[in-house]
Amino acid sequence: MSIRILATSPLVGPYIGNLGLRFPELCVVPFRSPAWTAGLATAEALVVLLSEPLTEADLELCPNLKVIGTYSVGINHLPSAYCQQRGIRIVNTPGVLTDATADLALTLLLALTRRVSEGEALVRSGQWKGWATDLLLGAGLSGKTCGILGSGPIGRAFARRAWAIGMKVFFWDREGNQSPVDFGVDIAPRLLLDDLLRQSSVLSLHCPLTDSTRGLLSREKLALLPRGAFLINTARGGIFDEEAAMDLLNQEKIGGIGLDVFENEPALNPKWLEAPRTVLLPHLGSATVETREAMSKLLCDGIEESLRGASE
Numbered sequence: 001m002s003i004r005i006l007a008t009s010p011l012v013g014p015y016i017g018n019l020g021l022r023f024p025e026l027c028v029v030p031f032r033s034p035a036w037t038a039g040l041a042t043a044e045a046l047v048v049l050l051s052e053p054l055t056e057a058d059l060e061l062c063p064n065l066k067v068i069g070t071y072s073v074g075i076n077h078l079p080s081a082y083c084q085q086r087g088i089r090i091v092n093t094p095g096v097l098t099d100a101t102a103d104l105a106l107t108l109l110l111a112l113t114r115r116v117s118e119g120e121a122l123v124r125s126g127q128w129k130g131w132a133t134d135l136l137l138g139a140g141l142s143g144k145t146c147g148i149l150g151s152g153p154i155g156r157a158f159a160r161r162a163w164a165i166g167m168k169v170f171f172w173d174r175e176g177n178q179s180p181v182d183f184g185v186d187i188a189p190r191l192l193l194d195d196l197l198r199q200s201s202v203l204s205l206h207c208p209l210t211d212s213t214r215g216l217l218s219r220e221k222l223a224l225l226p227r228g229a230f231l232i233n234t235a236r237g238g239i240f241d242e243e244a245a246m247d248l249l250n251q252e253k254i255g256g257i258g259l260d261v262f263e264n265e266p267a268l269n270p271k272w273l274e275a276p277r278t279v280l281l282p283h284l285g286s287a288t289v290e291t292r293e294a295m296s297k298l299l300c301d302g303i304e305e306s307l308r309g310a311s312e
């Protein structure tokens with residue numbers, strides 16, 4: 001039987017299994033295993049994870065390919081321009097992971113500013129001597145400014161959360177676009193990047209990784225942040241210069257960094273493990289049962305629609 005749908009994971013929930021009932025030519029095998037490579041020759045649909053980058057050369061081996069489903073909202077691991085040229089549809093999972101990702105960004109921000117990891121480590125170490133006036137004092141957020149890079153659904157969802165804890169919100173997305181952003185509970189100004197950086201006590205990244213956002217926050221740009229600012233990234237590694245951010249952190253110019261994503265993850269720069277005032281998570285933005293199931297459903301529905309649409 002020749003393979004029509006080539007997936008690298010059963011995903012969360014019953015949806016890939018159900019798709020297999022309707023398309024028996026579905027096969028789940030590890031990414032880049034010999035069986036996966038062999039399946040490319042007949043595959044009409046590929047299902048991959050965000051940690052499984054596809055190249056043009058891979059897709060050259062798929063003469064029948066109609067659709068690629070990625071279990072992520074980000075599509076920076078796929079050759080989009082090539083897909084467009086060949087009429088290969090990309091199905092991703094926007095919308096359903098918005099709240100989970102914004103929740104995680106807020107979790108990082110609160111954990112960082114209220115020194116949650118240090119407090120927990122102290123309690124678990126058995127060294128806690130009791131309540132003290134100056135024990136692990138953190139930074140308050142109410143009344144402070146929050147700059148948000150990216151005014152898409154996740155940036156706006158994070159803005160609502162920042163607003164709810166009393167922060168004053170500003171956005172930036174594309175240079176030159178200065179129309180205010182209505183984020184559902186308030187309307188926030190959109191600033192030029194340098195102005196936003198100069199004013200952000202907290203900077204949270206919510207833009208995709210593209211040719212125009214890769215390396216966007218260079219050493220010079222990061223240096224514009226006010227002394228003691230907090231940087232949160234739940235978007236993608238590669239948007240800011242990690243070495244420069246670590247230098248600014250060590251010089252106490254940056255107050256703290258909360259990261260869910262890294263350049264070259266999971267092989268992170270070992271300096272992160274030694275860096276002070278950081279909270280580091282293993283790319284958990286969409287990691288709730290409800291969200292991952294909703295992502296599976298959206299992805300499998302999109303694959304089915306693409307295959308049926310193509311054969312009708």
Ligand SMILES: O=CC(=O)O
Nearest residue numbers: 071072073074285
């Ligand atoms: O990072 C997570 C995603 O792109 O879904």
